[in-house]
Amino acid sequence: MEVRIGNRIAEIELIEKDGNIVRLTIDGIEYEVDVTMAENGACSILHDGKSYNAELIRSDNGKNYKVNTLFSSYNVDIVDTKAKYLRLRKKEDERQEDKIVSPMPGKIVKIPVKVGDFVAAGDTVAVIEAMKMQSNYKVTSDCYIKDILVNEGDSVNSDQQLILLDLNVVNA
Template sequence: MEIHIGDRVADVTLVSKEGNRVELTIDGKPVVVDIVMAENGSCSILHDGNSYNAELIRGEGGKSYDVNMFYRSYHVDVVDTQAKYLHLRKDSSERQSDKIVAPMPGKVVSIPVAVGDRLKAGDIAVVLEAMKMQSNYKVNSDCTVRSILVAEGDSVQDNQTLIELDLSKEE
């Protein structure tokens, strides 16, 4: 995923998450942190023997946050890289695949579709959560939901098929 912090743009990839221990890469550099989240939006982060406390205030749509840390505040935007990629690719001749796969390990938060539903380009098919951040996965062309292979609350692996689609024959 792409994270914007002020003028800085960071490429962040979740490698693994076990309990509070999170392994990720930031701009290709491996980072291991221990994160404990409280219900009020505050969190405690342990990294390289240092302890940090932060308050996270979620913005509209859940893709932006204000992060407050001991006399410093940051505005953080999480860019939906799948939507960005699909938008950049929109003019190409490539069409929607006949399935939606998990791009990384995570948890299924919501499946706002049912078998037989007809979807239009841009409709959300599934919502996944990884590292306390939710991502909407959308279709990029008209299709029908053939089967749903996961349920809300399921843990999923990288490249696991979540939903199978029948593509519209139009075009």
């Protein structure tokens, strides 16, 4: 399934669930976590010997959540197959912005592009690590890399611009 966290899109697949132990992949990277849910929406996650706590507030339609952690809040949308199909059909409503922005603080792990590169819709342009998890940031439309404002190894803040894009792509 596809999950949208702010401007970031992650592909998540549940591999196995046995009690509280959950094995899943996020953008192709496998994780094993111990997840405990309380009735009030509180969630405790254990991963690699570290504990994380979050509050999940579910919307009426059950596909959108507000996730509150100790220091941040995130809007999370679960995109089911039908919604993904409709979004692709209405591409003009889902226009790529002219920049890639970090939705959360983290560290730049990889920038697999350089200024002037052409990138196609779905290509990863930055990888950020936050809370020991890596997130791939992809473009949703064909474009060129206009400028890269960060370097691999840099720490970034929430809402910090990472990459500027040139959306004026002429198809031959």
